[in-house]
Amino acid sequence: MSASPQHDAGPPVRGPVDEDVVAARYGRGPSSATRRRRLVAAVVAVALLLAAAVALQAASLREPSVQVENLGFTVDDASRTTVRFSLLTAPGTTASCTLVALNESFTQVGFRQVTVGPVTGQRTSHEAVVTTTELATTGSVESCRVVDAG
Known part of the structure; x- marks a missing residue:
């Protein structure tokens, strides 16, 4: 039986990245304005959730207990x-x-x-x-x- 020789391919060869090729293949990433809008929307959503939690807590403190x-x-x-x-x-x-x-x-x-x-x-x-x-x-x-x- 003859064994086929194994070759070590070594690390992949990397060259300069052509942004147009990457964009054609994967699409363009979100622009900085889009990222900023998403961040603002997330911050507003978290702030609204915190405000609602505080309001619920305050309402429960006013309710009498026995x-x-x-x-x-x-x-x-x-x-x-x-x-x-x-x-x-x-x-x-x-x-x-x-x-x-x-x-x-x-x-x-x-x-x-x-x-x-x-x-x-x-x-x-x-x-x-x-x-x-x-x-x-x-x-x-x-x-x-x-x-x-x-």
Whole structure:
């Protein structure tokens, strides 16, 4: 068997670049005016996105919020559990809270939706009775949300 000789071609030979040949083959690149317009358009788009983000953040800061703290519960009997909690929110705010009572298996045995407010202070304490279908072992506030702000 004869092997064909391998030749090392070496680095490619480069000569002067004929801009007209390159332009004919690949087309002309964007002019400096076009590049400038694209850059300005990109900067404007980024500025608009940043302004929108700031506006959304500012709007969310103005919306009232409510924080809840569970203070405790009392199992009154097999059909009632009293839940005590405090709300931290702006005075004049009305909140809707979901209260639950659970049994020893952590199964929900009672549920109540209560509306609190408009509150008169920033931190207010409340209690509500949750009717249960069997003896509960715990009661708490599951969630609260603002329904009206004064």
